Amino acid sequence: MQHAIDWHQVLLRLLDRRPTKSPFCFKQIHALFLTTGLALHSYPFSRLLSLSSLPHLFSSLDGNHSCYSYSLLLCSPRPPSAFLINTLTSSLASSGHHHLALSLYSLLSINPTIRNYPNPHTYPSLLKACSTSSHLLPLGLALHARLIKLLFIPLDPFVVTSLLILHSRRDRIDACRSLFDQIPCPDLPAWNAVLSCYARRSDDSFFAAAEVLFLFQELQLSPSPAIPNEISLVALVGACGELATLSLGTWAHAYIQRRKSLVVNRFVGASLIDMYSKCGCLNLAFQVFDNLLHTEKDTFCYNAMMRGLATHGHGHGVLSLFEGMRREGIQPDDVTLLLVMSGCSHSGLLEEGRRCFERMAGEFGILPKLEHYGCLVDILGRAGRLEEAHEVLRKMPVKPNAVLFRSLLAACRVYRSLHFGETSIVKLMQLKPLYAGNYVLLSNIYADVGRWDDAVRVRKAMKERDIDKSPGLSLVEIDGTFHEFSTGHHTHPQAKEIYAMLDRISRRFHECGPIPLK
């Protein structure tokens, strides 16, 4: 007996250290588990299982991995308990083996001899696996149906939260909300899930952003001990950016700074940079960027800052930040290169933009996507290289979309030459025959080059097809006051109500006075 207890401790220690080295060590320890009988003990065995899917131990490319991971459980000396199955499921799911986790479930959930399986602990990791890859979403719905059938009701907060995430990936915001509303006393992860769900722009970003502000206030007023953390703040700051409300954005920033427990990590940093850029305060965005901890400045943060610079037309700023990024050894991604190119495009940096495109595949190992080709067409077109732009459109390996044709045509208009644009007109009208912008662009082009008959013809066609162009406004006046909220939202069917709500919320945010130091 003394002997067995020694093994117990020795092996658990081993498990803490050795298996991180190689699959061979891990298998040796598994063998020892079997020979010493330790595999009969639930706790040590669960430690073995939860380590069994570590990516650096067994890569997903290793064809034997699934067999091995399964054999640990299914060939163990005893039939597996619900606890052990759940351990392996979460281990598989959290290391990206989504299909394996799900097939383990489908293999065992129909087996009536396993007591208490499946149970509520089974579902969160499975639902999470379904939420992360779009082709598994239908399976997630099937799991939801199964949960209802099994009547684990009321569903516990873990299950509800993971269901909420699942439905948010399907843009079913109403489903998310009704799930959230059924949690009697939501904890922080539940609050964060619903906040992020609204913050992740769906089809109705204006309303959703207003809802984030509303929910954040509910969270602050809620009797539950949920204290907002970085994740909550990412949602809040994102919503302020979406609405371009600087006053609320700075309120959120002040909240972060005064709460000692909150740190500006890369998530919060990127959201602040984005928010300040969208509010037109590039200097404040830069301040946040500069104050970010060295270790937190990743590709995403650089991209956020570069996006701010690019949209404000600072092409040279984008380029120098890109150089800084390379100096720091931060790997650019496809978005980075797109931002560099779009910065060049808006600042007329023809050569720099073209060079960036040419270096993409070779130097950075990133294949140009449709957007990169679009940017290249834009760069060439703005520089008056209509023939070259046309060549890119003709020869590109990806099928060009309407945006690319419009981009070339816009350049044709600026340079008053339709020579390389005629084929684009045909393509564009085939692709988007109902888009008002196309007709306006076309008739303007014809007018600019003096082809008045064609201009009239286009306008007539637009009228005949009953295509209407909604006017663009930038300042919104409601009941005699101008609102600072971002453009475009006033066309929202509930604009008036939402603005009124935002006003109320905004006032309440500021009425709470100085944010308590905690």
Next chain:
DNA sequence: ATAGGGTTAG
């Protein structure tokens, strides 16, 4: 006793 949910643009 040991198993489960929350954060990155256009």
